[in-house]
Amino acid sequence: MRSPKLFTPGPTAVPAEVLEIQARPLIHHRTEEFRRALTEAMRGLQYILNTKQPVVVLTASGSGAMEATVVNLTKPGETVIVTEVGKFSERWREIAEVYGLRVVVVSAEYGQVATPDSVGRAFKENPGATVLFTTHSETSTGALQDVEAFANIARKHDALIAVDAITSAGAHHVRTDEWGLDAVVGGSQKGVMLPPGLGYVALSQRAMAKMRAGRHPVYYFDLLKAVASAEKGDTPYTPAITLVLALERALQMMREEGIENVVARHDANGSAVRAAVTAMGMKLLAAVPSNAATAVLTPGDSAGQITKHIEKRYGVKIAGGQGSLKGKIVRIGHLGYYDESDMYTVVSAFEATLNDLGLLKSFGAGVEALRRSYQARSTR
């Protein structure tokens, strides 16, 4: 039997063109061919992150890139601020705590977002705070935070801002330079249509100056070394060669489509899925929804049944909840290589699943709302 179609917010669908690159005979990384590919990949990342700053590619999943960012951007004893609005933003706090940083948490209930006011208050109450670690698209709740507003506040207090853009890169505009973001973190198995294994970090001049002035001891994830190598198309250690070649191809596809169109496609898919799920009588968790994934509040203890049934009966894989949201929600991923017909696949399978499990009043309202949402867009 074929493996289920992925509609999870990581890993995401990988285009055949990208898979094919990985099946080719291996090349060596200390070659012109590889240097050219890495340089192109970095240009592609700069394009989707709207930055002229260096973007380093690390051999690690997204969390590795997050840890690298914390270690390099801070030094022992510093106070940092973390917005904690879900499982992934908790990770910023956990990493910071492991390195002995004093962590000030600005929290909001899961599904909500941190307000600029609460972030401003945290800075006022902790005048020495050096870095704000925050999450653009909180994948565990499907919520999108206003990192542009947070960046303005951090700047006012002479602090840096590091943003987890792991599921916003590609789904939303991430205006790194315009918003003044100092570190922007991404991962390969999310918006850039690759298997897992690569992380990446864009770094501002301010971020690099702070690193040079003092940071935690670090070896493998030395970002200054990574930037110096990257400028020559190199990596300090053996990179995941095939993934870098695939990244170059995937970003080439995104550049051909154009970032405006990529973001518009995610907006169309996200809006349509939200309309469909709501028409099925379900409630959305996120107050401000991200176009990466839709978190759906599920009745009673049906979440586990839904994810199992949709996979077994329809060959569609969606995600459940994490942490305290386990058993309370399901998450439909629409981040990456998905078009309108893919959304028909996941929405109709979801609606049929609810129907099979007796959780639906009448079948068809969801798919009809999906159709209308796309139609409203095309006639606008």
Ligand SMILES: *Cc1c(COP(=O)(O)O)cnc(C)c1O
């Ligand atoms: C997936 C994800 C991560 C973690 O990435 P890994 O690749 O699993 O290490 C971190 N933050 C967000 C918002 C994510 O969606």
